[in-house]
Amino acid sequence: MSIYNRIEFLIKSHGLTKKAFCEELKISTGNLGDWRRGKSTPSTNKLIEIAAFFDVSLDWLLTGRERIAQPAGRVNELPADYVFQEGEGLNTELEPEEKEFIQEYIAFVKYRKQRDSGGN
Template sequence: MQSIFDRIEYLIEQKGITKKSFCEQLNISSGHFGDWKRKKSTPGTHHLIRIAEFFHVSLDWLILGKSTVDGVREEGEAYFSAQMRQLSCQSEELLPKEQEFIKEYIAFTRYRRQKQDEENS
């Protein structure tokens, strides 16, 4: 699979849903989806995160087509290398302020998911 869109289409097919259903569930306009298909644009960061979360795939795979990096788990603090305590998907070291921002974002995402689950129950 060559492009982000190819991987998204593959995931949609594997999940057995329609493209329309996918767009509705993730609140993606058909116009945006069509632009991705025609390579006029690519999904923004917020869409990529939601798509990866929806299909339970890593951002590395979704964006680059790469499987996970050795030593990185896919849950919790998984995106941090146990040895270096920096994001494993980055080639250069992150500043402590950047690392803290990412940790806060992960915590916020968990909180949002928990609240959404509570509302759906």
């Protein structure tokens, strides 16, 4: 199942028309058609918006699978009151794709938090 198939599933399961979905997320119907035909894929920002709109994870939207929590390891070494700061830990030990994923996830969390708080 492709990203487009999962988006189409979400649209149908939420009782939306494709047109209403496109209007809500400011996507042209032409772009949606290109996604369906495999001519293009949604941008990272649009994937974040779609995942937040339907309240699904980016993992599920991209792969169809949820990421399974791993047993606690080094994370337990951090103090209970530790707060991750934006950009922290994005050092040379991480692959470029890993850095990009973390930055996208931070943007997703901020977007969802802003959306849920009414934009305040």
